[in-house]
Amino acid sequence: MREQLLERLTTALGELLQEAGDTDAVPTPVLEIPRQADHGDFATNVAMTLAKRLRRKPRDIAEALVDRLGDAGGLLKSSDIAGPGFINFRLAENAWQNLLCDIAEAADGYGRSEGGVGSKVQVEFVSANPTGPLSTGHGRQAVLGDAICRLLEATGHEVTREYYFNNGGRQMRVLGQSVKARYLEQLGRASAPSDAALADPENAWEETRDGLPVAFPSDGYQGDYIADIAAALVDEFAEALVDEDPSDRFRERAQAAIFEDIRGTLDRIGIAFDVYYNEQSLYDEGKLEAAIEDLRAKDLIFDADGAVWLRSTSFGLDRDRVVIKSSGEPTYLLPDIAYHREKFRRGFDTIVDVQGADHIEQFPFVRTATEALGFDGSKIELVMHQFVTVTSGGEQVKQSTRKATFITIDELLDQIGADVFRFFMVERKADSHLDFDLDLARDKNWRKNPTYYVQYAHARSCGLARKAAEAGVAMPGPRDFDPSQLVLEEEIAIVKKLAEFPELIARAAASREPHHIAYYLRDVAGLWNPYLQDGKAHRILSDDEALTQARLGLSLAVRVVLKNGLALLGISAPEQM
RNA sequence: GCCCCGAUAGCUCAGCUGGAUAGAGCAGUCGCCUUCUAAGCGACGGGUCACAGGUUCGAAUCCUGUUCGGGGCGCCA
Numbered sequence: 001m002r003e004q005l006l007e008r009l010t011t012a013l014g015e016l017l018q019e020a021g022d023t024d025a026v027p028t029p030v031l032e033i034p035r036q037a038d039h040g041d042f043a044t045n046v047a048m049t050l051a052k053r054l055r056r057k058p059r060d061i062a063e064a065l066v067d068r069l070g071d072a073g074g075l076l077k078s079s080d081i082a083g084p085g086f087i088n089f090r091l092a093e094n095a096w097q098n099l100l101c102d103i104a105e106a107a108d109g110y111g112r113s114e115g116g117v118g119s120k121v122q123v124e125f126v127s128a129n130p131t132g133p134l135s136t137g138h139g140r141q142a143v144l145g146d147a148i149c150r151l152l153e154a155t156g157h158e159v160t161r162e163y164y165f166n167n168g169g170r171q172m173r174v175l176g177q178s179v180k181a182r183y184l185e186q187l188g189r190a191s192a193p194s195d196a197a198l199a200d201p202e203n204a205w206e207e208t209r210d211g212l213p214v215a216f217p218s219d220g221y222q223g224d225y226i227a228d229i230a231a232a233l234v235d236e237f238a239e240a241l242v243d244e245d246p247s248d249r250f251r252e253r254a255q256a257a258i259f260e261d262i263r264g265t266l267d268r269i270g271i272a273f274d275v276y277y278n279e280q281s282l283y284d285e286g287k288l289e290a291a292i293e294d295l296r297a298k299d300l301i302f303d304a305d306g307a308v309w310l311r312s313t314s315f316g317l318d319r320d321r322v323v324i325k326s327s328g329e330p331t332y333l334l335p336d337i338a339y340h341r342e343k344f345r346r347g348f349d350t351i352v353d354v355q356g357a358d359h360i361e362q363f364p365f366v367r368t369a370t371e372a373l374g375f376d377g378s379k380i381e382l383v384m385h386q387f388v389t390v391t392s393g394g395e396q397v398k399q400s401t402r403k404a405t406f407i408t409i410d411e412l413l414d415q416i417g418a419d420v421f422r423f424f425m426v427e428r429k430a431d432s433h434l435d436f437d438l439d440l441a442r443d444k445n446w447r448k449n450p451t452y453y454v455q456y457a458h459a460r461s462c463g464l465a466r467k468a469a470e471a472g473v474a475m476p477g478p479r480d481f482d483p484s485q486l487v488l489e490e491e492i493a494i495v496k497k498l499a500e501f502p503e504l505i506a507r508a509a510a511s512r513e514p515h516h517i518a519y520y521l522r523d524v525a526g527l528w529n530p531y532l533q534d535g536k537a538h539r540i541l542s543d544d545e546a547l548t549q550a551r552l553g554l555s556l557a558v559r560v561v562l563k564n565g566l567a568l569l570g571i572s573a574p575e576q577m
Numbered sequence: 578g579c580c581c582c583g584a585u586a587g588c589u590c591a592g593c594u595g596g597a598u599a600g601a602g603c604a605g606u607c608g609c610c611u612u613c614u615a616a617g618c619g620a621c622g623g624g625u626c627a628c629a630g631g632u633u634c635g636a637a638u639c640c641u642g643u644u645c646g647g648g649g650c651g652c653c654a
Binding site: 048308362433435464511534 | 616
């Protein structure tokens, strides 16, 4: 709808410029939906922006444009010049009405576009190491990342969802030690540390307790899931693992169990990754050495203090960074650079990294290092999201992975379900903090929940079809109703809202901001629910056959948009609630 | 000390990349509703867009500075 008008407007603009002897490029006018409804359906400020270039008064330019545009081939009902030089357009009603049939016909395809066809995008998200259950922060990232993928798919991109994880290194050693300690404790061969020690390992840590050694590491993982894994090992092996190295079966079993748990959680939210990329493979396949060699060839590597450094100051960053410790072990940075080098080598056109605010510091080093290696760093995008805080009883719940005082996604899902979880997590802009109200989440009485409000709008739309069937009225096909019957202000308002959908998706996809979809769906439901409710002003099922068919056609179009919109967020569109 | 985010109604947050009179949900007050589905509908009240400058026809939006809040600044990941 808007595109058609934009095309006409651009043409008229081009003619106007040519007439004035201006042969420079014709700018694309900004065409927006005014806040004030009485300013029309669309407005443009193009006359004002061209005032200087044409050395004419904005209002004169506007007038010339309006003359030239005419009714834009029947599209326009009126064009008014207002204020300092805005042009306000009002579209002919049948232009809106006819759109309903198009929407109904396009069905699942409505809103999709082809702008991204031929573009391979990799989206990396979650990427939690297998040391414990996913937390709410991971949950936000999972939902955000997946919604971005869905938006990209809806705009034609070829998307790879990727999860990068590390199952080696110090973290995992500590994990193995933690499990082994619990194992020994359960066999009566070790003592658990005191609460005081766990609360303050620096000062209160004991080597022995109650005549037994304390095996638990002072920086160990304290969650109950560790004890559960240990208990399983006691059941299976009894005392056979007492002398086993913590990094062998203890670590491996823990990793397997935790990964299974993570995958189960992701599955419950409806997220499936295409690739689980193991950092270890970078070591095994010599990718770290390859990256180092490439960097060294560019003189970006130097040795100092027994360690190997990245000369990041040479590309303008504030300090150099260690990439290989004096112990010979790489830091996190090196595999990360090597990983991104691989991403480019795998042929992605765009690389989207979804990360929490705590990882932001790393990003400039990775980007500039890959640029130094000859890749186009601007193809790597960072989508950063702020933390999730959970409030309960008016107080913030303290969260710590190590102490396992965090709220897991599974716990939330048990109480509120995947749909509500997704809606809450994606509703806010990524770089705003997300305040998850646990009390509201736990409240079984979801009277004001926007998730249900939107789903309900869809279900009612479907209910209408059932009701019609009971009355012996058949639902019209996409082209089998006369949309010009729909002349009520509220009906036209709904159509106008539905018309925004395709461009909204394109914009949300381009900016990687799925929260726009959530807000939009609330708007649509906020128009549709009241319309449906007000059975006195306008019955949908009435004695007027043509009108009934038209209104059922409207319900079809609404249903299409709600369903497609919910799908973009990974939320179900129930036909009944 | 430096870097990144945020600051908009009592609360939680949008604000289409610089437009016209500032938006929603919740909470509050007042009405309506035995309904084409039940968590529904309408109205009202509520604002110095943190503060101070600047850029221009025009700023919640862009720039600079300040204040407050969150995160980060390791041979941790």
